[in-house]
Amino acid sequence: MEFSPCHMLQNGSVALCPALQQLVAEHGPLNEEKQALFDAAKQIGNNDEQSNWKEELLQLREKVTLFLSHLDPHSEREEGVLFPMMSKYIGNTTGPIAVMEYEHDQAKRNIAAFLEKTKMLDEEVNKEEAKELASYVINAYLILTEHFMKEENVLFPMAEQMLSDEEKEELAKHLM
Template sequence: MELSPCMMAHDGDVQLCPALQQLKDEHGPLNEQKQQLVDMAQQIGQNDETADWKEALLTLRENVQSFLEQLDPHSQREEGVLFPMMAQYIGRTSGPIAVMEYEHDQAKRNIATFLEQTAHLSGTVNREAAKQLAFYVINAYHILTEHFMKEEHVLFPMAEKLLSNDEKEELAQKIQAI
């Protein structure tokens, strides 16, 4: 049996082809940014009453926007390339792909709500309002943390087994174009 390049990369118990390994590797920097966001969000509303919650929210907002610049291409690689390729084997209306897409939507919805509600902050922002706004970021963090784990331990290994070598090459080409 000839070993394809997709069988040579090793990831714990499951060997991932380079394209799937790239998607997994993208989680590392995203996890670091995501952790910084949740740390910032959790600080909002926790300090003293005279804190400038508006300024804290605006700083968090800038960091969320920076995070999205990294998250969006990763999501496009999964939603636009990997998920459709897997869906031809396992379907899309229920099961792992449906769950992954739902979680993407939930995380994006939380982030979008935070960005919309912090787009035009005026005057002072009280502690409770700031905490409520920061909660959207905290919620997105929890969704994405669990989501990344599911991808790494279930979805990517499943894709490795389902996709043919030709499909893995196609996956690699298409995700490189994004």
């Protein structure tokens, strides 16, 4: 019997192959950035004194743009490699892959809306406008937080069980 680096642990949880483990590991830095965005977005519009909400939004915009530059390659590897591999077994019109793609789309739409609406800010951004704009970042955070949890606890273990060793090696090649 050949030893596979991917096997069931004694407690019943699934040990992920290196390629799937890499996708999980990418969540760590993304979660840290995502949390910082959430914290910054929650602060916008929360103080009662007159604030420079435009400046706060522009600073948040810079952070969101940087976050997106890290999130996009991760998402593209999932959408371009892992999801199609899994779709051969479970389809992609309903079920886990459809949900994952929908959540990617929803998070990206919220981020895109924030970036578009903060591209040309008026000098006079009021408190309510600032909070509304920040809510796009908060919504993306909430979607991605739940999404990462689903990937780590459901999708990646499912992929570990269904993908062949050859497919896992192919996945690893695309992640390098």
